[in-house]
Amino acid sequence: MQPKQSIVHLPVYQPGKPIEDVKRELGLTEVIKLASNENPFGSSPKAIEAIQAELANISIYPDSFSTELAAAVGSYLNVTAKQLIFGAGSDEVILMLARAYVHPGDETIMADETFSIYKHNVQVEGAVCIEVPLKDGTHDLPAMLAKVTDKTKIIWVCNPNNPTGTVVGKDELHAFLKQVPEHVIVVLDEAYFEYVAEEKAPDSVALLGEFKNLVLLRTFSKIYGLASLRIGYGVGHPDVIHFINQVREPFNTTRVAQAAATASIQDQAFVAECKARNAEGLRYLTGEFERMGLHYFEPNGNFVMFDTKLPSTQVFDGLLRRGIISRARWAHYPTYIRITVGSQEQNEKFIAALEQVLQEAAVLG
Numbered sequence: 001m002q003p004k005q006s007i008v009h010l011p012v013y014q015p016g017k018p019i020e021d022v023k024r025e026l027g028l029t030e031v032i033k034l035a036s037n038e039n040p041f042g043s044s045p046k047a048i049e050a051i052q053a054e055l056a057n058i059s060i061y062p063d064s065f066s067t068e069l070a071a072a073v074g075s076y077l078n079v080t081a082k083q084l085i086f087g088a089g090s091d092e093v094i095l096m097l098a099r100a101y102v103h104p105g106d107e108t109i110m111a112d113e114t115f116s117i118y119k120h121n122v123q124v125e126g127a128v129c130i131e132v133p134l135k136d137g138t139h140d141l142p143a144m145l146a147k148v149t150d151k152t153k154i155i156w157v158c159n160p161n162n163p164t165g166t167v168v169g170k171d172e173l174h175a176f177l178k179q180v181p182e183h184v185i186v187v188l189d190e191a192y193f194e195y196v197a198e199e200k201a202p203d204s205v206a207l208l209g210e211f212k213n214l215v216l217l218r219t220f221s222k223i224y225g226l227a228s229l230r231i232g233y234g235v236g237h238p239d240v241i242h243f244i245n246q247v248r249e250p251f252n253t254t255r256v257a258q259a260a261a262t263a264s265i266q267d268q269a270f271v272a273e274c275k276a277r278n279a280e281g282l283r284y285l286t287g288e289f290e291r292m293g294l295h296y297f298e299p300n301g302n303f304v305m306f307d308t309k310l311p312s313t314q315v316f317d318g319l320l321r322r323g324i325i326s327r328a329r330w331a332h333y334p335t336y337i338r339i340t341v342g343s344q345e346q347n348e349k350f351i352a353a354l355e356q357v358l359q360e361a362a363v364l365g
């Protein structure tokens, strides 16, 4: 038995530590998970209602083309159903893009560091990842452009970038897209788009009219609070979406997820409220980091990456013992931690725990 050579050395994805594991391992009764950029305010009550109504139908396969959801998303974004592809999370759309467009030996370009799933899927296909260092925590688009060759198939731009939270400017993005050759697909991953302040968010849907090689990724896992239902989508030119559809599994999203997502996109009041509460949380957290003299990258999503000035694993462990799950171990940022914006109560508990950990380290150090 021989697996594909391209996967032999791949790591198994390590998600944020689950709450139940931490409770059991450390004997804690209260644990706050601020590790996976989930929505601390839950999901829309309209989504819950839709889920409950759909439960009666779960013995029937779902609609392979997510027709109702495509109509709802299409009308929200002002695009046609032929421009949309749905996946089991945007993770699956990333997988399908790699499967449809990347051959062994092809090249794809991405930032270093960025969301790890691009690299994973490109490597599964036996293709080459050209990783371009971030500049001050932000995508260095000119440097990425300079890496384009005849073999380049996809450039991945994560906006806001996970883990740093930075965004590329609207003008910079437009200038970049104008210079990318037509044979290269640009994937603009906008998993956190809905959190971005209006003046900073590019009108990426409008850019689709100008650039046939642009594919946007959005998800219902973040601000819409449907992470466990696994539903996300891609938006692009119908020809590109057609090819992605050709590698899609027939029933890749569930009835329950489609129903919940349809109700969710129609409840923009919930989204607006979460956006406002997240902005408040960001103001609080960044204010506290400033008070403590800790550097952070300008956050535009629902998370902040900040410098603990200590080995981040030490701070991660200290926070964990106090019931806070964070995210550490960033290859190029060994002293940085990424923390999801929680509810105000969670944010205050996190800051109190962080101060204790840092004080303990100062005493011990």
Ligand SMILES: Cc1ncc(COP(=O)(O)O)c(C=O)c1O
Binding pocket: 036, 037, 088, 089, 090, 091, 092, 115, 158, 161, 162, 189, 191, 192, 218, 219, 220, 221, 227, 230, 231, 232
């Ligand atoms: C930048 C980015 N893209 C995509 C995803 C995938 O999200 P999902 O598969 O839940 O839609 C995530 C999840 O954390 C993310 O941070």
